[in-house]
Each structure stands twice: as structure tokens, then as C-alpha cells.
Amino acid sequence: MIQYIPFKVIGIFVAAIVPVGVIAYYADTLNHEVGFRGVGMWQDESVERLANLADQNQLPLQIPQGSMEGNLAVNQYQNVQVLGHLSVANFGTLMAVLNQWVAPKDGPMENRNCGYCHNVQNFASDEKYPKVVTRRMFQMTWHVNSQWQRHVGNTGVTCWTCHRGQPVPQYRWNLEEEGPQRGQGMLGYMQEQNQANWYAGLTSLPNTALQSYLLDDMNIRVQGTDIYPGHRSSIKQTEWTYSLMMHFSNSLGVNCTYCHNSRRWGSWEQSPLTRTTAWHGIRMVRDLNNTYIASIDGVVPREGAYTSHQRYGALDDLAKINCATCHQGAYKPLLGQQMLAQYPVLRAAVPQPEPDPDDVRIEDGRIEFDGKIQFRTGSAEVLPVSGELLDHIATLAKNHAYEIAGLRVAGHTDLQGDPRQNFELSEQRAASVVAQLRERGVEVPIGSLGYGTLAPLCTEATAACNRQNRRVEMVIVPEGEALLPADAPEAPPAAEVLEGESVEGATAAE
Ligand code: HEC
Ligand code: HEC
Numbered sequence: 330m331i332q333y334i335p336f337k338v339i340g341i342f343v344a345a346i347v348p349v350g351v352i353a354y355y356a357d358t359l360n361h362e363v364g365f366r367g368v369g370m371w372q373d374e375s376v377e378r379l380a381n382l383a384d385q386n387q388l389p390l391q392i393p394q395g396s397m398e399g400n401l402a403v404n405q406y407q408n409v410q411v412l413g414h415l416s417v418a419n420f421g422t423l424m425a426v427l428n429q430w431v432a433p434k435d436g437p438m439e440n441r442n443c444g445y446c447h448n449v450q451n452f453a454s455d456e457k458y459p460k461v462v463t464r465r466m467f468q469m470t471w472h473v474n475s476q477w478q479r480h481v482g483n484t485g486v487t488c489w490t491c492h493r494g495q496p497v498p499q500y501r502w503n504l505e506e507e508g509p510q511r512g513q514g515m516l517g518y519m520q521e522q523n524q525a526n527w528y529a530g531l532t533s534l535p536n537t538a539l540q541s542y543l544l545d546d547m548n549i550r551v552q553g554t555d556i557y558p559g560h561r562s563s564i565k566q567t568e569w570t571y572s573l574m575m576h577f578s579n580s581l582g583v584n585c586t587y588c589h590n591s592r593r594w595g596s597w598e599q600s601p602l603t604r605t606t607a608w609h610g611i612r613m614v615r616d617l618n619n620t621y622i623a624s625i626d627g628v629v630p631r632e633g634a635y636t637s638h639q640r641y642g643a644l645d646d647l648a649k650i651n652c653a654t655c656h657q658g659a660y661k662p663l664l665g666q667q668m669l670a671q672y673p674v675l676r677a678a679v680p681q682p683e684p685d686p687d688d689v690r691i692e693d694g695r696i697e698f699d700g701k702i703q704f705r706t707g708s709a710e711v712l713p714v715s716g717e718l719l720d721h722i723a724t725l726a727k728n729h730a731y732e733i734a735g736l737r738v739a740g741h742t743d744l745q746g747d748p749r750q751n752f753e754l755s756e757q758r759a760a761s762v763v764a765q766l767r768e769r770g771v772e773v774p775i776g777s778l779g780y781g782t783l784a785p786l787c788t789e790a791t792a793a794c795n796r797q798n799r800r801v802e803m804v805i806v807p808e809g810e811a812l813l814p815a816d817a818p819e820a821p822p823a824a825e826v827l828e829g830e831s832v833e834g835a836t837a838a839e
């Protein structure tokens with residue numbers, strides 16, 4: 330007898346606890362109507378699950394994005410192919426965002442943060458594949474947000490939607506191997522079934538449904554569309570369809586009735602609008618997998634420093650997108666929070682601007698540029714053709730005000746003509762360039778001076794050498810240093826003294 334006592338005790342406990350549990354469960358459930366009025370379609374939600382969902386779908390700390398005003402990235406950097414239209418300020422803050430959204434925060438130091446995508450000794454280099462993949466990911470994100478609004482609406486997606494701070498999105502899928510042979514003949518062929526898989530809700534439904542429907546465009550049908558033999562859907566197709574539907578329900582954390590009226594599964598008339606959204610979603614996912622993911626298969630290396638996550642599957646294919654990649658258990662990704670609105674640069678692709686032909690840049694402590702500021706012959710008047718170059722210089726100076734404590738603008742002439750006059754002309758030309766920069770809103774302290782013929786770059790009496798010597802230089806003055814150099818040149822003696830000397834003879838001392 331004695332051995333039955335524990336069972337009785339358990340029985341009493343079960344009898345007492347189960348009803349309490351059931352009541353507690355329902356007390357903890359919210360429900361709301363999803364279908365058209367009168368069709369009686371309700372969605373039950375556990376309060377606890379909703380609270381967990383809210384926890385899992387937090388947005389990352391918002392990083393304020395830099396102003397879109399100012400010098401373009403395409404002019405500032407050497408190798409920008411898709412983000413060239415951003416301002417330098419905006420570009421910089423976007424890099425910080427990529428860091429937060431996709432770069433790994435652990436693993437080898439040199440592969441973390443900026444180092445995930447960059448050789449930090451040379452940011453322009455494409456040697457690390459995540460940088461190359463990232464360009465493609467921008468194009469994919471722009472494509473989703475601008476071309477698939479029938480699915481993503483105005484809510485759209487960001488890198489965070491799929492990545493959530495990880496280099497490889499948590500929810501992804503690979504092609505499945507055909508199951509192991511169990512035996513001979515009829516027993517042997519498993520029809521890709523009976524291997525519990527997550528996306529079919531751990532049922533024994535076939536595991537190749539995603540391939541058929543989210544990569545290939547097989548027809549998702551259970552009910553035949555007409556009465557003729559051969560036009561029906563096979564049992565195999567039916568099972569695939571149900572496997573896919575389980576994936577939908579799991580990915581969105583909803584019941585079948587979120588999209589169907591269960592008394593007529595196939596009827597569009599009786600389905601809530603969510604089913605139409607899902608219909609577009611299926612087409613979108615096929616497009617993304619075939620266009621974008623297919624194009625980076627192979628760019629992501631099969632071995633190397635980053636292979637700790639499984640990216641390639643048993644059939645050596647790269648991880649792909651399914652409904653869970655974005656939704657992650659929520660009826661709308663991130664529970665519909667409007668994250669994209671904070672990062673408008675992710676909305677649509679913008680044609681890349683041509684780089685600035687003057688190539689204005691900061692180099693060796695100077696503002697350098699190709700081309701020349703041109704003046705009327707013998708005058709300090711800047712010619713209108715140089716307006717654009719001055720615009721570019723001014724933009725750069727304004728954008729880099731933080732690293733330009735002061736500027737020294739120095740005029741130089743060629744060696745032809747009277748040195749005294751040349752000296753004065755070069756002073757006036759430098760001053761006139763400063764005036765042009767001020768007009769364009771450059772506010773950093775600027776000192777100007779002229780060297781005339783006193784600091785030539787070459788001394789041959791050739792047109793090429795003359796051209797090289799006629800120039801305006803812009804030196805960045807380090808913090809705490811005087812705007813004008815201590816060894817600023819003195820004006821050479823007036824012309825009378827040198828009278829009688831030939832032009833060539835006026836070649837200044839070095
Ligand atoms: C997830 C990848 C990724 C991360 C992380 C990342 N970048 Fe980038 N970075 C890129 C891509 C892609 C480009 C090229 C953009 C283009 O082609 O339009 C780029 C370009 C640049 C450039 C321009 C280089 C040149 O001269 O062409 C700089 C500078 C830069 N990044 C700085 C940073 C800094 C600083 C960080 C860390 C805060 C960082 N990046 C983090 C992907 C990344
Ligand atoms: C719709 C979901 C989705 C969005 C949005 C998305 N990605 Fe991805 N991303 C993926 C998938 C899937 C892969 C393939 C996984 C792999 O490479 O193994 C991937 C791969 C990558 C990789 C290579 C990972 C690795 O090391 O293998 C990088 C880097 C990356 N994405 C960056 C970005 C950036 C930056 C953005 C935003 C501009 C972005 N992704 C937006 C789904 C997405």
C-alpha cells in the first residue's frame with residue numbers, strides 16, 4: 330500500500346493546482362478582435378509574453394546624426410561608393426551607428442568596432458569583407474524601404490531590425506540536406522520530413538518549405554483551383570504549405586487567425602488585411618534572397634578570422650532571410666516602433682555625386698587643392714572662374730573648423746618683373762583671397778602675407794615654372810602659434826634701386 334501514497338498526494342496536488350493554473354492563465358490573457366466585424370476572429374495574448382516581447386524589442390540608444398550641411402563625403406574621402414552624397418558630419422555619425430548596430434563587441438581587438446570593417450591604419454582600404462558586404466546591405470536596406478512599402482509601410486527597416494548589435498542576424502536559414510536514409514525501399518525516403526526543425530514549429534513537417542517558397546517561387550496552394558485532375562495540390566505540397574504557415578505563425582508570434590478566417594483558409598475575401606501584407610512579404614523575401622544575399626555569397630569568406638558564427642550551411646550556401654529575420658517573434662518588427670524615422674539616410678538610395686574636381690583636402694598641415702586661384706593679370710582681383718574653387722575651400726574650412734585653429738594665407742608671384750611690385754601684388758592677392766573666404770562665411774582667424782618672388786618653387790625661365798610659382802598657399806596654424814611667421818619677409822627695396830637690371834636678374838634669393 331505504502332507505495333501508492335505519493336501518487337495520491339500528487340493527485341491531490343494536481344487536482345488543486347491545475348484549475349488554479351488555468352484560471353490564472355486566462356486572467357493573464359488579453360484578447361482583441363482582428364478580422365472584419367462579425368466574423369468572430371479574436372487574438373489571445375498572454376500578458377507575460379507581451380512583457381517579454383517588449384523587453385526583447387528595445388531600441389538601441391539613439392545616436393544623433395550629424396547635419397547634412399557641408400562638404401560631401403565623396404570629396405573628403407578616397408573610397409566612398411554608396412555614401413558619397415552624405416555630408417562629412419553625417420557620414421561620421423553613421424559610422425558610429427554601424428559600430429553600434431552590427432560590429433562585434435567581443436573577439437579579437439583588431440576585429441571589434443571600427444576594426445570589424447576597417448583596417449584602422451587605412452580606412453579607405455576594402456581589405457576587410459564586412460566593409461564590402463556593408464555597401465550591399467545599404468543597397469538592400471534602401472531597396473526594402475523604397476520599393477517594398479506594400480510590406481514595410483512607412484515603418485521600414487534599419488540594420489538594427491535584423492542585426493540587433495550582432496554581425497550575423499540571429500534568425501536566418503540555410504538550405505537543408507535531404508534527411509538520412511532510414512532503410513531500404515519505401516521506408517528509406519523521408520521526403521525531408523520527420524526531422525524536428527524550428528521554423529516548422531518543431532513538427533515533423535518537411536524542412537524544405539523555405540527553399541520552395543522563400544527562395545523559389547512555388548505556388549502556395551492547398552485547395553485546387555479547378556476540378557480537373559492534375560490541377561490539384563499534392564499532399565507533399567500541402568505539407569510544405571503548412572510547414573511555411575507554421576513558420577509565419579512562429580516568426581510573428583501569432584495564430585493562424587491573425588491572417589486567416591479558419592473556416593475558409595484560402596478565401597481572400599474573409600482574410601484580414603494582414604494576409605495581404607504577408608503576401609507581399611513573401612515576394613519581398615524572395616527578392617532579397619535572390620538579389621542581395623545571393624550577391625554576397627562568396628564575398629563572406631568560408632574561413633578566416635570571422636568564422637565563429639555559422640554562415641554557410643550543410644550545402645555550402647550563405648545564410649538567408651526569412652520572416653523571423655526581421656520580425657523576431659513580433660507581429661511587427663520591433664513592435665512597430667518608428668526607428669527608421671530617426672535615420673532618414675536609410676530611406677532610399679541617392680545617386681552618387683561626382684567628386685569635386687578641385688579635390689580640396691587637408692594634407693601635411695595645409696589646405697591643398699588641384700587647380701589655381703586665378704587673378705586678373707597684374708591685379709589682385711579674383712577671376713570669376715575661381716568662384717567654385719573658393720566655394721569648395723570655404724566649405725572644407727568651415728567643416729573642419731574644429732581642427733583649424735588658424736589659417737595663414739600666403740601669396741607668391743612668378744619671378745618676372747619688378748620684385749617690389751611683385752611683393753606688393755602678392756600681399757594684395759592674399760588679402761583678396763581672405764576677403765573671398767570671409768564672404769563665404771569662413772570664421773576661423775586668418776592672417777595673410779605676401780612673399781612676392783622670395784620663395785619660388787623653381788627658378789627656370791619657363792612658362793611651366795612661372796605657373797608653378799604663381800600660387801596662393803594656405804597653411805594651418807597650430808594652436809598657440811602666431812598667425813604670421815616670425816620670419817615673415819620684408820618688402821624688397823623699391824624698383825629705382827634695381828633700375829637697369831634685367832628681368833631675369835630679378836630672380837630672388839632663396
Ligand atoms: C559595419 C561596417 C562598418 C563599420 C563598423 C565602420 N565602417 Fe567606416 N566605412 C564602412 C563602409 C562600407 C565605408 C565605405 C562607404 C562607401 O563606399 O560609400 C566606410 C568608409 C569609412 C571612411 C572613409 C574612408 C575613405 O577614405 O574612403 C572612414 C573615414 C570611416 N569609414 C570611418 C569609420 C570609423 C571611424 C568607424 C568606427 C567608429 C567606422 N568607420 C566603422 C563600413 C563600416
Ligand atoms: C533584412 C535583414 C537585414 C538587414 C535590414 C540588414 N542585414 Fe546585414 N545581413 C543580413 C543577412 C541575412 C546576412 C547574411 C549573414 C551572413 O553573412 O552570414 C547579413 C550579413 C551582413 C554582414 C556580414 C556579416 C558576416 O560577418 O558574415 C554585414 C557586415 C552586414 N550584414 C551589415 C549590415 C548593415 C550595415 C546593414 C544596414 C545598412 C544591414 N546589414 C542590414 C540581414 C540583414
Ligand code: HEC
Nearest residue numbers: 549550551552574575577578584585588594595604607608
Ligand atoms: C502572417 C500571415 C499568415 C499566417 C500567420 C498564416 N498564414 Fe496561411 N497564408 C498566408 C498567405 C499570405 C497565404 C497565401 C500565399 C500566396 O498566395 O502566395 C496563405 C495560404 C494558406 C493556405 C493555402 C490556401 C489556399 O489557397 O490553398 C493555407 C491552407 C493556410 N495558409 C493555412 C494556414 C495555417 C493552418 C496557419 C497557422 C498555422 C496559417 N495559414 C498562418 C498568410 C498567413
Ligand code: HEC
Nearest residue numbers: 480481482484485577603606607610611651652655660661
Ligand atoms: C525586411 C524585414 C521584414 C521581413 C523579412 C518580413 N517583414 Fe513583415 N513587416 C516588416 C515591417 C517593417 C512591418 C511593419 C509595417 C508597418 O508598420 O506598416 C511588417 C508587417 C508585417 C505584417 C502586418 C502586421 C500588422 O499587424 O499589420 C505581416 C502580417 C507581416 N509583416 C508578415 C510577414 C511575413 C509572413 C514575412 C515572411 C514571408 C515577413 N513579414 C517578412 C518587415 C519585414
